[in-house]
Amino acid sequence: MSGTLLKEELLQLDNKRRSIMRDIEEAMTFLNSTPVGLRGSLVDxxxxxxxxxxxxxxxxxxxxxxxxxxxLKSIEATIHEKLSQLHEECRGEAEEQMQRDKMKKKSEDDQRRRDEQKQVMSSKEPFVRVVDVATGSPAEEGGLICGHLIxxxxxxxxxxxxxxxxxxxxRVTSSYEGQMLRVWVRSPSDDDCGGARELFIVPQRWRGEGLLGCTFEPMKLN
Structure with a gap:
C-alpha cells in the first residue's frame, strides 16, 4: 500500500478517534454535573x-x-500498526509521525488519568475544614485558603x-517536611457536583509556628 493511501487511512482513523474523545468528554461533563459522577453508587x-x-x-x-x-485503545493500536507500515514506505517521515503520535497519546493518557483522578477525588468526603491561614506561610504559598474542605x-x-x-x-505533615505534599480540596462554594482541585504544599520551617501555618477544623464524618 502506498504511503499516500496509508496517510489517508490514518487521517480517517484520527478523525474517528477525535469523535470518540468528544463523545467521552460530553459524557464526562454530564456525569460531573450529577451527584454520582463516573463511579458513584446508583442506590441510596x-x-x-x-x-x-x-x-x-x-x-x-x-x-x-x-x-x-x-x-480508543483499539483505534490507537490500529493507528500504530498503520504508522509502522508507513514507516516502511517512508522511513524518515514515518519516524517523525510516530514520535508525534507517541507524545500526543501520552499527553492524552495523562489527561484521562488526571480527569479520572479528579472525578474520584470529587466524590470523596471532606474530613477537615481550613479555618485560618497565616500570611506568608507554606499553606498560603501552596494555595490553601480559609474555607477549603480537604x-x-x-x-x-x-x-x-x-x-x-x-x-x-x-504524621503526613512531618514525613513531608521539605518535600512537595499533594492535597486535594474543595471550595466552600462547591456543591455535591463541584470538582476537587489539586494543590501542592511544602511543609517547612518558617517565621511562624508549625510546618504549615494554618489551622484545621475536624468535620463530622459519616
Whole structure:
C-alpha cells in the first residue's frame, strides 16, 4: 500500500478517534454535573434507586465513557500498526509521525488519568475544614485558603481518619517536611457536583509556628 493511501487511512482513523474523545468528554461533563459522577453508587443508603438524578442518562453516559475508552485503545493500536507500515514506505517521515503520535497519546493518557483522578477525588468526603491561614506561610504559598474542605491529604482521606484518627495528618505533615505534599480540596462554594482541585504544599520551617501555618477544623464524618 502506498504511503499516500496509508496517510489517508490514518487521517480517517484520527478523525474517528477525535469523535470518540468528544463523545467521552460530553459524557464526562454530564456525569460531573450529577451527584454520582463516573463511579458513584446508583442506590441510596437503603438500597433503593436514587431519585436525585436521571439514572438512565447516567448509565448511558457511563456506557459511553467505558466503551469509548475501549474503542480508543483499539483505534490507537490500529493507528500504530498503520504508522509502522508507513514507516516502511517512508522511513524518515514515518519516524517523525510516530514520535508525534507517541507524545500526543501520552499527553492524552495523562489527561484521562488526571480527569479520572479528579472525578474520584470529587466524590470523596471532606474530613477537615481550613479555618485560618497565616500570611506568608507554606499553606498560603501552596494555595490553601480559609474555607477549603480537604478530601485528600497525602495518603490520608476520611476513611483513614476514621481508622487512625486526625493524628494521621500530623504524621503526613512531618514525613513531608521539605518535600512537595499533594492535597486535594474543595471550595466552600462547591456543591455535591463541584470538582476537587489539586494543590501542592511544602511543609517547612518558617517565621511562624508549625510546618504549615494554618489551622484545621475536624468535620463530622459519616
Amino acid at each position: 443508603s437503603e438500597g433503593f434507586p436514587r431519585d436525585d438524578c436521571d439514572l438512565y442518562a447516567v448509565r448511558r453516559a457511563r456506557h459511553t465513557v467505558n466503551c469509548g475508552h475501549n474503542d 478530601v485528600q491529604y497525602g495518603d490520608v482521606d476520611a476513611e483513614k481518619v476514621l481508622e487512625g484518627g486526625f493524628g494521621e495528618m500530623a
